[in-house]
Amino acid sequence: MTFKNQSYLVLILLIFITISCKKEVSKENKTTTTETKKPNIVLIYTDDLGYGDLSAYGATEIKTPAIDQLAKEGILFKNAYATAATCTPSRYSLLTGNYAWRKKGTGIAKGDEALLIDTNRSTLPKTLQSAGYKTAIVGKWHLGLGDEKGIDWNGKISPGPLEIGFDYSYLIPATGDRVPCVFVENHHIVNLDPNDSIAVNYNEKIGDWPTGKENPELLKLKPSMGHNNTIVNGISRIGYMTGGKAALWTDETIPMELVDKSKKFISQNKEEPFFLLLSTHDIHVPRIANKMFQGKSGLGARGDVILQLDWTVNEIVKTLKEQNLLDNTIIVFSSDNGPVLDDGYADKAVELLGNHKPTAGLRGGKYSSFNGGTKIPLIIRWPNGKGKGTVSNALVSQVDFLTSFAAIAGVKTIKEDVIDSKNTVDVFLGDNKTGRNSIVQESYLGPVSYLESDWKYIEPNSGPKFVPWANIETGFQENAQLYNIKNDPNEQENLATKYPEKVKEFNDKLTNLKKDGFTNKHEVELN
Numbered sequence: 082m083t084f085k086n087q088s089y090l091v092l093i094l095l096i097f098i099t100i101s102c103k104k105e106v107s108k109e110n111k112t113t114t115t116e117t118k119k120p121n122i123v124l125i126y127t128d129d130l131g132y133g134d135l136s137a138y139g140a141t142e143i144k145t146p147a148i149d150q151l152a153k154e155g156i157l158f159k160n161a162y163a164t165a166a167t168c169t170p171s172r173y174s175l176l177t178g179n180y181a182w183r184k185k186g187t188g189i190a191k192g193d194e195a196l197l198i199d200t201n202r203s204t205l206p207k208t209l210q211s212a213g214y215k216t217a218i219v220g221k222w223h224l225g226l227g228d229e230k231g232i233d234w235n236g237k238i239s240p241g242p243l244e245i246g247f248d249y250s251y252l253i254p255a256t257g258d259r260v261p262c263v264f265v266e267n268h269h270i271v272n273l274d275p276n277d278s279i280a281v282n283y284n285e286k287i288g289d290w291p292t293g294k295e296n297p298e299l300l301k302l303k304p305s306m307g308h309n310n311t312i313v314n315g316i317s318r319i320g321y322m323t324g325g326k327a328a329l330w331t332d333e334t335i336p337m338e339l340v341d342k343s344k345k346f347i348s349q350n351k352e353e354p355f356f357l358l359l360s361t362h363d364i365h366v367p368r369i370a371n372k373m374f375q376g377k378s379g380l381g382a383r384g385d386v387i388l389q390l391d392w393t394v395n396e397i398v399k400t401l402k403e404q405n406l407l408d409n410t411i412i413v414f415s416s417d418n419g420p421v422l423d424d425g426y427a428d429k430a431v432e433l434l435g436n437h438k439p440t441a442g443l444r445g446g447k448y449s450s451f452n453g454g455t456k457i458p459l460i461i462r463w464p465n466g467k468g469k470g471t472v473s474n475a476l477v478s479q480v481d482f483l484t485s486f487a488a489i490a491g492v493k494t495i496k497e498d499v500i501d502s503k504n505t506v507d508v509f510l511g512d513n514k515t516g517r518n519s520i521v522q523e524s525y526l527g528p529v530s531y532l533e534s535d536w537k538y539i540e541p542n543s544g545p546k547f548v549p550w551a552n553i554e555t556g557f558q559e560n561a562q563l564y565n566i567k568n569d570p571n572e573q574e575n576l577a578t579k580y581p582e583k584v585k586e587f588n589d590k591l592t593n594l595k596k597d598g599f600t601n602k603h604e605v606e607l608n
């Protein structure tokens with residue numbers, strides 16, 4: 082399908098949505114003047130949730146009814162990929178429309194990293210802002226804050242999300258397992274007492290707060306590897322902090338806090354089109370479920386926080402319904418990378434797993450170059466019931482969200498700094514059953530895999546065979562690997578020596594793609 086045809090289809094969709102919304106509004110309340118012309122977009126971006134972690138994707142040991150309901154009312158994608166097997170690069174790609182490896186230093190970010198996204202470049206929220214959308218991010222950030230001089234935790238924390246296109250932000254600055262354990266709303270830490278200034282250090286201990294290494298008897302959750310610096314709320318973290326006591330979060334209520342801020346943003350902006358990126362802490366470590374979910378899954382803390390995630394989804398859908406916005410909102414649900422069991426805390430994720438299969442049998446997991454690292458759940462619920470209850474096997478990537486959402490929002494052109502993001506609206510609508518021709522997958526050691534049609538190529542890599550801190554295969558081998566993922570979806574039989582010409586072809590393509598960012602500047606026509 083050409084861009085023109087796609088745009089036509091989107092236009093039809095928008096008209097349909099507008100008409101249905103007007104009808105709804107007039108039925109509900111004849112005096113209201115609200116007419117939402119463009120659909121809202123709510124992207125629920127979860128953390129470390131695997132391809133097999135949801136009952137909608139075939140999990141039998143855990144039930145996720147709210148997420149399953151989204152699939153029943155929307156399209157479930159069975160061949161969807163994050164661009165990377167770790168948090169920071171996947172999120173960088175999602176927001177910039179480029180593979181993260183095109184920019185140096187976009188691997189797993191330190192807790193006090195400077196902002197990784199250039200404030201001058203195109204971003205997903207900036208593009209939607211230009212189309213009249215109010216934009217917000219609520220939840221995990223992990224893309225750096227401040228400039229090279231360091232972050233002023235006690236003052237104005239900038240640049241950050243507000244400088245790359247978000248109108249509102251309420252952040253977990255890095256991750257739940259990194260200090261500082263505080264929320265940052267727009268440019269400032271929430272509830273920071275000026276008489277109790279906060280200090281953060283990633284090199285050495287500061288202040289006199291106990292650490293997991295020195296005082297393990299104070300811990301309610303012990304680390305299994307690393308994670309033994311400052312203790313906050315009975316959990317030792319990566320990095321040291323002191324001060325800012327009144328601002329500290331309580332892990333058990335993080336999801337409620339994020340849902341609350343999301344609800345406020347939705348209700349305050351319901352009169353105009355909005356984009357909400359709800360970036361959940363669940364199901365990343367430390368996995369500390371709220372009382373409502375503790376012990377409820379039978380799979381230990383990891384299962385409990387999956388139930389908690391399902392609760393979050395239910396709350397958001399319920400809010401959209403209550404605000405009469407469900408018929409004009411696109412809901413997208415996905416994950417930033419594949420699953421991991423023991424990720425640094427002794428939360429018994431391995432011991433209590435039972436028959437649950439977080440990757441649904443895919444090889445590898447978080448960090449890996451195998452498909453377990455990047456093949457993720459993706460569900461899109463269209464407001465007009467488009468594709469309701471269907472499954473798509475088309476090859477799709479989160480890197481295409483930027484250009485596709487932009488097309489839906491009516492943006493005419495995307496700037497040339499967006500290299501990788503394509504307009505795949507017809508695929509997301511379920512009309513195009515094939516999807517992308519190819520994708521590149523980034524492991525924790527860079528872009529090493531190339532996927533095209535039924536084939537997956539992994540270039541030679543001398544890195545370790547197992548992720549040093551997790552019992553996960555990296556997929557690194559000193560020889561090239563080639564798998565037919567149609568016949569062998571779990572990447573068991575290496576066919577590289579059988580098809581040397583394919584290995585060469587894919588290696589050349591991967592090499593050329595890596596060069597693209599520096600040579601092939603172009604402008605993408607959308608309308």
Ligand SMILES: [Ca+2]
Nearest residue numbers: 128129168417
């Ligand atoms: Ca992640």
